[in-house]
Every structure is written in structure tokens, then in C-alpha cells.
Amino acid sequence: MTVSAKVSARSEDLNQAPLIDVDNGTLSLEQPSNVLLKLSPDQVEQVVRQGDDLIVTLSDGQVLRITDFYGYGETATSQLYLLGEDNQLYLADLGVAQSNGLLVADYIPLDDSSGLLALAGDTAGGGGLSAAGIAAIAAGVGVAGAVAAGSGGGGGGGGDAPDDGNDGGDGGNGGDITAPNTPVLSLASDTGAETDDGITNDATVNVGGLEANATWEYSTDGGTSWTTGTGTSFELAEGTYADGDVQVRQTDVAGNVSPVDALGPITVDLSAPVAPTISLANDTGADIADGITNDATVNIDGLEANAAWEYSTDGGTTWTTGAGTSFELGEGTYADGDVQVRQTDVAGNVSPVDALGPITVDLSAPVAPTISLANDTGISLANDTGADIADGITNDATVNIDGLEANATWEYSTDGGTTWTTG
Numbered sequence: 001m002t003v004s005a006k007v008s009a010r011s012e013d014l015n016q017a018p019l020i021d022v023d024n025g026t027l028s029l030e031q032p033s034n035v036l037l038k039l040s041p042d043q044v045e046q047v048v049r050q051g052d053d054l055i056v057t058l059s060d061g062q063v064l065r066i067t068d069f070y071g072y073g074e075t076a077t078s079q080l081y082l083l084g085e086d087n088q089l090y091l092a093d094l095g096v097a098q099s100n101g102l103l104v105a106d107y108i109p110l111d112d113s114s115g116l117l118a119l120a121g122d123t124a125g126g127g128g129l130s131a132a133g134i135a136a137i138a139a140g141v142g143v144a145g146a147v148a149a150g151s152g153g154g155g156g157g158g159g160d161a162p163d164d165g166n167d168g169g170d171g172g173n174g175g176d177i178t179a180p181n182t183p184v185l186s187l188a189s190d191t192g193a194e195t196d197d198g199i200t201n202d203a204t205v206n207v208g209g210l211e212a213n214a215t216w217e218y219s220t221d222g223g224t225s226w227t228t229g230t231g232t233s234f235e236l237a238e239g240t241y242a243d244g245d246v247q248v249r250q251t252d253v254a255g256n257v258s259p260v261d262a263l264g265p266i267t268v269d270l271s272a273p274v275a276p277t278i279s280l281a282n283d284t285g286a287d288i289a290d291g292i293t294n295d296a297t298v299n300i301d302g303l304e305a306n307a308a309w310e311y312s313t314d315g316g317t318t319w320t321t322g323a324g325t326s327f328e329l330g331e332g333t334y335a336d337g338d339v340q341v342r343q344t345d346v347a348g349n350v351s352p353v354d355a356l357g358p359i360t361v362d363l364s365a366p367v368a369p370t371i372s373l374a375n376d377t378g379i380s381l382a383n384d385t386g387a388d389i390a391d392g393i394t395n396d397a398t399v400n401i402d403g404l405e406a407n408a409t410w411e412y413s414t415d416g417g418t419t420w421t422t423g
Contacts, residue, residue, distance in 0.1 A: 003064060006036040010079065022064060024228050025215075029068045032076040037064075040084035041107040046255040049097040054080070057255035063215050065226075082107060100177045100256075176254035183216060183250045184208040185261045188233065191348030192267075193308075199267045201347040203236045207248050216250040223247050223260065241266040269347035275354045276302040276309060278341045281326065285360075286409070292360045296329045300341055309343040316340050316353065334359040369410060370403040 003022035007029065008014040014034040027035070039058075048055040052071035056064045069078045080092040090107040097103050186206050192199030207229060210216055217226040218234050222245050227234075229248070236246065246263040281299050285292030300322065303309055310319040311327050315338050320327075322341070329339065339356040401423065404410055411420040 003062075004038060006034075008034050010034055010076075014081070025062070025064055026226070027064065027066045029066065029071070029078060032072045033078045034081065035066060035069075035078055036081045036083060038083045038085075040086075040088075041082060041090060044082075044105070044107075045253070047092075047094060047103040047105045048101045048255045048257070049094075049103055050101055050257055054078075054094075055101075055251070055255050055257065057251070057253065061213055061215065061253050063251050063255065098177075100179075102177055176252070177256065179256045180211040180214055180250050180252045180258045181209055182259045182261045183210055183248050185246065185248050185263050187263070187266070192346055193306075197346075198263070198265050199269065199347050201269055201349045203238070203268050203270065204233050205236055205246065205263070206233045208232070210250055211252050214250040214252045216248060219247045219260075220245055236266070236268045238268050238270045241268075267347065269345065269349060272349040273304045273307060273343055273345045273351045274302060275352040276300050276341050276343050278311075278339065278354045278356055280356070280359070286407075291356070291358050292362065294362055296331070296361050296363065297326050298329060298339065298356070299326045301325070303343055304345050307343045307345050309341060312340045312353075313338055329359070329361045331361050331363045334361075366405040366408055367403065369401050371399070371401065 003025070005020055005022055005027055006014055006017040007020070007027070008017040010032045012034075014036055017034075017036075029035070037056075043059055044056065045059045046057045048057075049070060050065075052068050054066040054069035056066065058064075066078075066080075069080075072078075080094065082090040082092060084090065089110045091110055093106040093108055094103045095105070184207070186208070187198070187200055187202070188204035188206050189200060189202040190196060190198065191201050205218070207216060207218070210232065216229045218229050219226050220236065220241060222242075226249075241263070243265045244262045246266060247260045248262075249260045250258045252258075277300070279299050279301070280291070280293055280295070281297035282293060282295040283289060283291065284294050298311070300309060300311075303325065309322045311322050312319050313329065313334060315335075319342075334356070336358050337355045339359055340353045341355075342353045343351045345351075399412075401410060401412075410423045412423050413420050
């Protein structure tokens with residue numbers, strides 16, 4: 001349920017303070033204060049001092065943390081008041097904390113303004129509620145909500161009886177003064193190159209070891225601020241967290257707070273890397289962009305530092321891990337989009353693919369063209385007019401070329417191959 005409160009400086013009229021809702025179970029004080037909660041003593045299970053904070057646990061398991069309640073010196077502590085559903089006002093006499101922080105709280109009913117002023121001091125001597133303020137509160141003007149837990153309330157009957165020294169130090173709360181075990185933090189999935197490197201593209205943090213009915217909180221700034229958790233996990237924002245930044249703790253139904261558990265260095269990377277670029281090392285075809293080549297090397301550029309990459313030659317159906325910045329295609333023909341590449345960053349995010357257009361890798365030399373005289377094979381004179389038809393003597397300078405491969409280019413040499421002329 002919604003938790004509401006009024007807070008004023010000790011020297012000011014609490015009734016004049018605005019009504020506020022307590023967000024995330026935490027009420028932060030910036031000076032010694034009067035704190036009024038609309039809450040009956042019998043709704044309070046336990047009150048504990050934890051450092052400078054006051055931890056108030058309700059009988060329904062809700063927990064309220066009032067930060068810096070004791071944060072301004074032992075002689076300038078804050079004062080807690082309760083206002084029951086019947087508009088009965090109580091002053092919470094918290095006493096001195098035991099060694100484990102437990103407070104034996106008495107709730108003293110205040111029936112009139114003089115009673116409150118006598119206990120809390122007038123405004124000149126340290127604050128409290130003014131006479132007009134008490135009257136207004138008793139008439140139903142003030143706060144609504146519930147926030148805390150105490151040492152076992154007494155309703156309108158005045159709360160707990162004073163400690164007679166024979167209760168064994170249990171404060172009337174059933175004797176549970178043992179902190180719960182430390183909950184356990186872990187990444188839901190460490191997707192980095194190493195399964196324990198703390199680098200991940202999954203922002204979920206799992207919380208284990210929670211006690212039944214306990215509440216829990218997590219911090220992402222090393223314990224400076226805390227957020228109430230639900231379920232058994234929470235989500236981290238993208239970014240880098242130093243060793244110990246991410247912490248968790250739990251509070252049992254008696255208000256005992258566990259030690260913290262913390263993660264080591266964490267990097268949450270939710271962004272995919274850019275697609276690498278893919279290109280033929282050499283397009284040796286007649287057109288430098290025709291995708292026909294006798295060089296099977298494919299170059300890869302645009303790789304992110306420490307990223308892994310893969311290539312596919314069947315349109316992404318299967319992938320092969322690459323090394324360096326290139327790979328070799330097998331001889332053959334590849335349709336548009338068959339040859340692809342992608343990269344995976346250290347957090348496990350996979351990039352879009354880049355792909356080549358139609359590619360033909362031809363690593364085989366064509367057969368030699370043939371020349372012949374008339375019907376001979378090989379290079380031939382068109383007509384050998386010498387006395388011997390095979391003596392190579394002719395008055396016809398034409399040489400015929402046969403056996404050319406479709407779309408092939410050809411050259412001839414007249415100096416034994418030293419120089420060549422395109423035919």
C-alpha cells in the first residue's frame with residue numbers, strides 16, 4: 001500500500017509540512033527531523049537501527065528505511081511519531097539500540113497538545129508539533145499511508161511495556177535478531193568470449209538465496225543508493241560497472257538486514273557492431289567490376305577490435321569462422337548474396353551481414369588454341385604455295401587461329417613470346 005508521511009525540521013511545526021508519498025520504501029532526511037507516519041503501533045513489527053538509518057518493518061512484511069535518522073549526532077537525532085487510524089497520536093520512544101541494532105520501542109499515546117509539547121519540547125527548545133498542529137492532526141488533517149515496522153505495537157493501549165530486564169534482550173519481537181544469509185548475485189548469461197569475463201549482451205542479473213518473505217534491494221553504485229527488487233532478478237542499464245558497483249542485500253520479516261553480495265567488473269553491451277565490408281581482392285575479369293576473377297581471395301574490412309567474424313558461401317545457411325582479414329573461395333560460380341560475412345563483438349552481439357554480388361572464380365587456364373596449314377592443327381599459313389605444301393614457305397601472310405574459348409581474348413607473338421600483340 002502507499003506510504004505517506006510528513007517531515008519537518010525539529011524546530012518547525014510538523015503540521016505545516018506537506019504530505020508526501022514515500023517512494024521505493026525510502027524516506028530521506030536532510031536534517032534532524034520530526035517524522036510523522038499514519039500508522040498504528042499494532043501495525044509495527046520491528047524497528048532496527050542500521051548505521052545512521054532507521055529500518056521500520058510492518059507486520060505485513062513491508063519495510064521502510066528512514067535514512068540519516070541518526071545522521072546528525074546523538075544529541076540531534078530525529079523524532080518519530082505515529083498517527084493511528086482512530087487519529088490517536090503516539091510518540092515513539094525508541095531508546096538505545098542493542099548490539100545488533102534492535103530497538104525496544106514504546107509508543108506513548110498523546111492525548112493533548114500539552115502532553116506532546118512536554119515530551120517533544122516546545123519549538124524554541126527543539127521542536128515537535130505546535131498546539132494548533134496537534135489539534136489539526138487529531139481532527140483528521142494530515143498524512144495517510146503506512147511505512148514501517150516496530151517492536152510489536154500495542155494499538156491505542158500505549159505500545160510495548162517498558163523493558164523489565166527479564167526478556168533476554170528480544171525486545172518483544174519473538175527473538176529473531178539473526179541477519180539472513182547473504183543473497184547471491186550472478187549474471188543470467190555471460191555472453192562474452194569467456195564465460196566469466198563479465199562482458200554480456202544480456203542485462204539480466206539473477207538474485208538467489210532469498211529467504212522466504214524477505215524483501216531485497218539492489219545497488220548499481222557500490223551501495224550509495226538502493227532500489228527495491230521484485231521477483232528474483234533485475235535489469236542493468238547498458239554501460240560499464242566497476243568491481244563492487246552491483247550489490248544486493250535482503251531484509252527478513254523481522255527487519256534483520258543481510259550482508260551484501262557484489263559482482264565483479266561488468267560490461268553490459270546491448271549494441272550490435274556495424275556490418276563488416278566484403279570485397280574481392282582482385283577482380284581480374286574483362287570488366288574490373290564484373291565479379292569474374294582468377295584470384296580466389298576475398299578481403300574483409302571494418303572489423304571491430306577483438307571481434308570474431310564468420311563467412312558463408314551458401315547465402316547464410318552455414319558459417320565458417322574466419323581468421324585474419326581474408327578468406328579463399330573455392331573455384332566455381334556463386335549467386336548474388338551467396339558470399340556473406342558478419343562479425344560478433346566481445347559481448348556476443350552479432351552484426352548485420354555484408355554480401356558480394358554474383359561471383360565466378362575461374363582458376364583453370366584455357367586449352368591452347370590450335371594452329372595449322374590448311375587442315376593441319378596449330379598455327380597455319382592460310383595457303384602454303386611453296387613447292388612442298390608443308391615447307392612453311394608461302395606468299396599468303398595470313399595465319400589462322402582456331403580453338404578459341406568463348407569470350408576469351410587472345411594474343412600472338414612473332415619473336416618467340418618475348419612480346420605479345422592482342423589479336
